Amino acid sequence: VFLNRMSRYEVLSEDAMATIERGWRRLLEEIGVAFNHPEALRLFRAAGQIVEGEVVRLDPDFVLEQVAKAPSEFTLHARNPERSFPIGGDAMVFIPVQGPPFVREGDVRREATFDDYTRFTKLAQVYDDFDTAGGLVVEPNDVPLDSRHLDMQLALLTLTDKPYGGSQVSLTGALDSLAMAEIVFGGPEALAREPALYAIINANSPLVYDSRMLDSLLAYSAAGQPSVITPFLLMGAMSPASIPAALVQQTAEALAGAALTQLVRPGAPVVLGSFLSHTDMQSGSPGFGGPESAIGLFCSGQIARRLGLPWRAGGGALTSSQVPDAQAAYEGLNTMLPAFLAGANFVMHTAGWLESGLVSSYEKFVVDLEIVRTLREEFTPLEVDEASLAYGAHQEVGHGGHFLGAAHTLERFRDCFYRPLLSSTENFERWARNGGKDSAARATAVWRAALERYEQPPMDAALRQQLEEFVTRRRSELGD
Amino acid sequence: VFLNRMSRYEVLSEDAMATIERGWRRLLEEIGVAFNHPEALRLFRAAGQIVEGEVVRLDPDFVLEQVAKAPSEFTLHARNPERSFPIGGDAMVFIPVQGPPFVREGDVRREATFDDYTRFTKLAQVYDDFDTAGGLVVEPNDVPLDSRHLDMQLALLTLTDKPYGGSQVSLTGALDSLAMAEIVFGGPEALAREPALYAIINANSPLVYDSRMLDSLLAYSAAGQPSVITPFLLMGAMSPASIPAALVQQTAEALAGAALTQLVRPGAPVVLGSFLSHTDMQSGSPGFGGPESAIGLFCSGQIARRLGLPWRAGGGALTSSQVPDAQAAYEGLNTMLPAFLAGANFVMHTAGWLESGLVSSYEKFVVDLEIVRTLREEFTPLEVDEASLAYGAHQEVGHGGHFLGAAHTLERFRDCFYRPLLSSTENFERWARNGGKDSAARATAVWRAALERYEQPPMDAALRQQLEEFVTRRRSELGD
Numbered sequence: 001v002f003l004n005r006m007s008r009y010e011v012l013s014e015d016a017m018a019t020i021e022r023g024w025r026r027l028l029e030e031i032g033v034a035f036n037h038p039e040a041l042r043l044f045r046a047a048g049q050i051v052e053g054e055v056v057r058l059d060p061d062f063v064l065e066q067v068a069k070a071p072s073e074f075t076l077h078a079r080n081p082e083r084s085f086p087i088g089g090d091a092m093v094f095i096p097v098q099g100p101p102f103v104r105e106g107d108v109r110r111e112a113t114f115d116d117y118t119r120f121t122k123l124a125q126v127y128d129d130f131d132t133a134g135g136l137v138v139e140p141n142d143v144p145l146d147s148r149h150l151d152m153q154l155a156l157l158t159l160t161d162k163p164y165g166g167s168q169v170s171l172t173g174a175l176d177s178l179a180m181a182e183i184v185f186g187g188p189e190a191l192a193r194e195p196a197l198y199a200i201i202n203a204n205s206p207l208v209y210d211s212r213m214l215d216s217l218l219a220y221s222a223a224g225q226p227s228v229i230t231p232f233l234l235m236g237a238m239s240p241a242s243i244p245a246a247l248v249q250q251t252a253e254a255l256a257g258a259a260l261t262q263l264v265r266p267g268a269p270v271v272l273g274s275f276l277s278h279t280d281m282q283s284g285s286p287g288f289g290g291p292e293s294a295i296g297l298f299c300s301g302q303i304a305r306r307l308g309l310p311w312r313a314g315g316g317a318l319t320s321s322q323v324p325d326a327q328a329a330y331e332g333l334n335t336m337l338p339a340f341l342a343g344a345n346f347v348m349h350t351a352g353w354l355e356s357g358l359v360s361s362y363e364k365f366v367v368d369l370e371i372v373r374t375l376r377e378e379f380t381p382l383e384v385d386e387a388s389l390a391y392g393a394h395q396e397v398g399h400g401g402h403f404l405g406a407a408h409t410l411e412r413f414r415d416c417f418y419r420p421l422l423s424s425t426e427n428f429e430r431w432a433r434n435g436g437k438d439s440a441a442r443a444t445a446v447w448r449a450a451l452e453r454y455e456q457p458p459m460d461a462a463l464r465q466q467l468e469e470f471v472t473r474r475r476s477e478l479g480d
Numbered sequence: 481v482f483l484n485r486m487s488r489y490e491v492l493s494e495d496a497m498a499t500i501e502r503g504w505r506r507l508l509e510e511i512g513v514a515f516n517h518p519e520a521l522r523l524f525r526a527a528g529q530i531v532e533g534e535v536v537r538l539d540p541d542f543v544l545e546q547v548a549k550a551p552s553e554f555t556l557h558a559r560n561p562e563r564s565f566p567i568g569g570d571a572m573v574f575i576p577v578q579g580p581p582f583v584r585e586g587d588v589r590r591e592a593t594f595d596d597y598t599r600f601t602k603l604a605q606v607y608d609d610f611d612t613a614g615g616l617v618v619e620p621n622d623v624p625l626d627s628r629h630l631d632m633q634l635a636l637l638t639l640t641d642k643p644y645g646g647s648q649v650s651l652t653g654a655l656d657s658l659a660m661a662e663i664v665f666g667g668p669e670a671l672a673r674e675p676a677l678y679a680i681i682n683a684n685s686p687l688v689y690d691s692r693m694l695d696s697l698l699a700y701s702a703a704g705q706p707s708v709i710t711p712f713l714l715m716g717a718m719s720p721a722s723i724p725a726a727l728v729q730q731t732a733e734a735l736a737g738a739a740l741t742q743l744v745r746p747g748a749p750v751v752l753g754s755f756l757s758h759t760d761m762q763s764g765s766p767g768f769g770g771p772e773s774a775i776g777l778f779c780s781g782q783i784a785r786r787l788g789l790p791w792r793a794g795g796g797a798l799t800s801s802q803v804p805d806a807q808a809a810y811e812g813l814n815t816m817l818p819a820f821l822a823g824a825n826f827v828m829h830t831a832g833w834l835e836s837g838l839v840s841s842y843e844k845f846v847v848d849l850e851i852v853r854t855l856r857e858e859f860t861p862l863e864v865d866e867a868s869l870a871y872g873a874h875q876e877v878g879h880g881g882h883f884l885g886a887a888h889t890l891e892r893f894r895d896c897f898y899r900p901l902l903s904s905t906e907n908f909e910r911w912a913r914n915g916g917k918d919s920a921a922r923a924t925a926v927w928r929a930a931l932e933r934y935e936q937p938p939m940d941a942a943l944r945q946q947l948e949e950f951v952t953r954r955r956s957e958l959g960d
Contacts, residue, residue, distance in 0.1 A: 010487075011862060032879075204880060206880065236884065240883055245874075281896070285907060289903075290854060292898065320904065324806055326805060327903050333810045333814060334813060356905070367810070378771035378775060382724065384492065384500060388725060390721075391503070391506065395511070399687045400684060402686075408721065418770050424802070424807065425765040425767045427765060432802075439805045
């Protein structure tokens with residue numbers, strides 16, 4: 001796992017932090033959060049919170065007491081122990097794009113299929129840069145809706161040997177995901193002891209958790225699996241058109257959800273999520289990668305650190321662009337670099353996100369992989385010691401010569417600099433001779449070659465059979 | 481001028497800073513710097529430095545004493561006083577691409593002409609984002625070499641009313657530039673009191689200043705005009721293949737040049753320059769926008785602040801890419817964003833740089849303008865106070881509604897978020913209906929419209945005639 005040992009870029013003064021804290025305390029206490037789920041309401045009521053209809057008005061100190069029960073760092077376990085990783089502290093975990101119903105492959109944009117699902121999942125397995133494939137690299141629209149979570153969980157467990165994301169679209173999805181994990185990881189107690197899959201729990205902002213998300217939160221928390229509690233705030237639509245107001249709302253929503261996980265199972269791992277961007281007031285569409293989301297990242301990281309929980313940065317390489325062009329790259333880097341500066345622990349949508357999250361793009365996947373590799377190198381502390389000054393090379397070269405043939409250079413030319421995956425430094429003539437392709441066009445060959453290199457990780461045949469029998473039985477019970 | 485009020489991102493420990501200081505002191509003292517110019521050698525000898533042939537071995541404390549005479553902040557004056565700006569402190573000055581012999585316009589790559597020179601200069605005048613057009617937005621290959629500096633200086637003085645860059649390719653160029661400035665700014669004393677043009681003085685690394693650059697350094701310093709002393713280091717070629725070694729060399733070279741300016745005229749304004757990137761060891765070509773140059777920027781800014789002089793970040797939006805594609809954008813942003821984090825005062829190559837500096841691209845100019853505007857917004861401190869929390873909006877909207885129609889949103893929807901110049905948030909259908917153009921293709925219309933808006937700033941007719949007569953006379957004296 002990548003450890004971000006560089007310093008954090010913090011932009012909020014102590015005064016500003018105090019103002020924001022007063023804000024989320026007031027929201028929790030005076031306006032409260034609606035939970036559309038009787039069990040959630042029962043838990044809050046039993047814990048002494050004020051429940052009025054579906055709205056829970058929360059004592060902020062009570063919320064902080066609950067959250068303090070969650071671990072500040074925990075490990076997500078893989079069926080291949082070498083793939084396990086920590087979440088929290090300096091660790092920074094990368095997950096490819098999640099959720100799009102469409103794909104873009106070269107110049108073709110079309111509905112995503114299960115074949116796309118397996119291809120992106122394989123790419124996330126091939127590249128060590130990804131700690132997990134997540135759970136939903138695309139929405140596979142060609143398999144039946146009611147049972148597609150079974151197909152996806154089976155793919156994640158058999159095509160990869162990394163930790164993964166469970167289904168969280170329905171109670172059925174959550175329970176089936178947990179049941180399959182129990183088959184692989186040795187039953188519910190073992191799974192709770194060593195969590196292996198996570199759930200993304202989005203608030204239905206402003207200030208609501210809906211019943212489907214709460215079904216999943218309750219199921220995963222009860223099983224001791226981590227919930228990544230994520231308010232999804234497009235300022236101007238789901239929150240006020242103000243960054244401080246959005247930070248307040250985001251913190252209130254995330255803390256309320258995190259507190260609930262601890263009422264279900266004290267000590268259950270939980271990640272504070274953020275996903276803060278803006279609404280383009282001209283088009284009415286979401287906008288990504290602008291200054292507001294970068295500032296939001298700096299602040300969200302600082303607030304999460306204060307609260308002592310691992311932190312999910314919304315994305316990743318987010319963009320509103322329709323194609324993997326310059327806009328896609330500058331917007332993507334302008335979310336990814338701030339995520340590094342802000343000390344994100346859990347980075348969703350690291351690679352492939354396009355068109356405000358409607359599209360998983362094969363070519364953008366490669367562009368973003370180059371970006372994240374560059375940043376991992378950029379956020380590795382520089383060693384400065386006498387040897388690094390290469391004084392001998394200066395003695396050798398002197399004035400006006402060059403260092404290409406210096407002993408110091410020859411000893412290290414192979415690995416002294418970052419070696420790009422996609423970027424070209426070819427001069428114009430050579431580049432033109434090689435077809436004059438821009439980076440998006442060159443990316444096609446990169447991901448195709450990576451898919452060729454894919455090897456399925458081994459799995460015990462009996463275990464595999466057990467999983468397949470479970471899927472077959474459940475599929476038929478679900479009527480598909 | 482933009483003031484960067486955000487905190488600086490510093491990555492070097494005090495130990496690392498001390499190691500680097502030991503390094504540049506040793507280089508200056510033991511290996512020294514070659515100055516291919518008798519007057520420079522005379523000045524150093526007269527000041528008690530050890531001169532052996534053309535190599536000057538410098539006492540580092542002497543160098544620091546000289547550098548301490550230069551102002552930590554100064555003003556560059558424009559013929560339109562509203563266009564004057566400070567260099568140093570929190571001020572951050574933006575200059576478009578400088579120097580390329582080629583242009584790219586849409587899909588066409590060709591030699592740059594004087595028409596390109598005037599068009600890019602006009603773009604730098606139209607957009608307030610640029611504090612100056614610089615002096616050499618492209619190399620105009622269709623006008624005679626010996627007198628083209630006259631054409632360019634006349635264009636800068638008449639097409640813009642901003643401060644500008646003088647010619648520094650030859651002594652003739654420097655002296656003619658100064659003479660023309662004296663016509664406009666009221667003679668040599670007035671010009672020295674209120675400097676109006678600057679010179680980019682590159683070291684011929686490693687550890688050499690050549691005679692043409694020294695001619696210019698001596699002329700501009702004597703006239704009290706600022707020199708921007710810039711080692712141009714591609715690690716592995718012009719410096720050892722090690723970031724700390726390159727930082728040491730860069731500091732030694734820049735300080736030696738800066739010290740010389742103070743021997744010429746104590747108190748002459750000077751800017752410490754950096755331009756640190758790497759050589760792609762596969763292609764042998766320069767590489768830009770990778771992790772090494774970003775780390776170099778963080779460190780260079782920290783070192784320059786310690787030395788108390790204004791600091792030039794190499795670029796800007798640098799890239800090796802051949803076209804304004806995803807690579808151009810992520811490499812560009814990965815030099816521009818670090819320049820903001822590192823607290824650059826003087827940002828060359830802010831917009832238009834392509835193909836490792838061989839090409840000025842009209843479309844990349846627009847891409848980069850979007851990047852710098854985004855970052856100016858991103859590096860504006862966030863105001864966090866009670867009003868910014870928009871509590872009333874939460875009271876109005878409550879749970880599960882939306883904020884699009886809230887009073888708070890309606891009051892500020894016009895300017896609550898950054899409004900892009902180029903980026904699109906259009907949904908796929910609308911974008912496709914509008915031609916399905918990527919950002920580079922859309923950029924063409926943006927710069928064309930900006931050129932349409934260009935208005936020549938007024939100039940006194942007699943002054944203009946004086947300038948034209950000077951140019952005509954000098955052109956004929958130079959035989960063109």
